Amino acid sequence: xxxxVFAGWLFLFHDGPVVxxxxxxxxxxxxxxxxxxxxxxxxxxxxxxxxxDAQGCVSMPDLGKVKIAGLSIGAAQTAIxxxxxAHDVYTNPTINIKLExxxxxxxxxxxxxxxxxxxYNENLTVLATINAAGGFSPVADQRKVLILRNNRVIIINxxxxxxxxxxxIHVRPGDRIEVPQL
Numbered sequence: 001x002x003x004x005v006f007a008g009w010l011f012l013f014h015d016g017p018v019v020x021x022x023x024x025x026x027x028x029x030x031x032x033x034x035x036x037x038x039x040x041x042x043x044x045x046x047x048x049x050x051x052x053d054a055q056g057c058v059s060m061p062d063l064g065k066v067k068i069a070g071l072s073i074g075a076a077q078t079a080i081x082x083x084x085x086a087h088d089v090y091t092n093p094t095i096n097i098k099l100e101x102x103x104x105x106x107x108x109x110x111x112x113x114x115x116x117x118x119x120y121n122e123n124l125t126v127l128a129t130i131n132a133a134g135g136f137s138p139v140a141d142q143r144k145v146l147i148l149r150n151n152r153v154i155i156i157n158x159x160x161x162x163x164x165x166x167x168x169i170h171v172r173p174g175d176r177i178e179v180p181q182l
Contacts, residue, residue: 025076026150027052027069030100033080037092049100062089073097099172106171108133110179111140125168127161129177141182148176 025031028051035046050058056069063083068076077095084090106129109115113134118124126147136142136158147154149172161167171177 025052025068025071025073025099026152027054027056028150029069031058031076032098032100033058034096036094036096038090042090060084063087073099104173106173106175106177108177108179110177111137111181112179113137120171120173122170124171126156126171126177127158127165127168129171130158130179136179139181141180144180146178146180147171148178149174 030049030051033047033050035043038046045061050060052058052069055065055067057065057067058080059065060080060083063080066080066083068079071079077097080095080097081093084093104120105117106120106124107117108129112130113136116133118129118132126145130136130145142158142162145156145158147156147169154169156169161169
């Protein structure tokens with residue numbers, strides 16, 4: 001893949017473990033938010049669909065902007081709950097966040113045997129996606145597999161993941177996996 005294709009992209013190098021189910025929220029993501037532990041009349045005011053803005057924030061009723069980009073879903077829930085408590089809006093809110101699917105596909109291309117779109121499911125990982133596309137071609141650079149997600153590129157070492165499957169990363173709807181040539 002040519003360097004010009006990535007002009008303007010933010011590069012994030014990832015070699016550490018990712019805990020299963022701990023997806024990190026990004027600017028541009030859309031979440032479904034529900035709340036409990038608040039007066040019944042306030043539930044409908046707060047529950048709903050929120051998009052994370054370019055600064056990484058969501059605007060919450062009676063609270064204002066809360067930065068949640070870069071946080072796991074669990075940490076984002078806690079941040080919003082803490083905000084409501086700290087500003088004396090609610091004493092015991094319980095927030096539940098679900099990441100909304102933008103697309104129901106993950107695209108995989110480059111040096112795989114059968115580049116294609118793979119139907120997304122919540123258990124799909126990078127290696128499972130590559131395997132669904134027939135696996136790596138003989139000239140694939142498995143040390144620099146790219147995940148294009150929103151305005152980021154995540155570079156992973158698939159050889160390390162093969163040696164230690166707990167390092168495998170869950171893909172998200174709309175992700176593109178690109179396997180470069182050696």
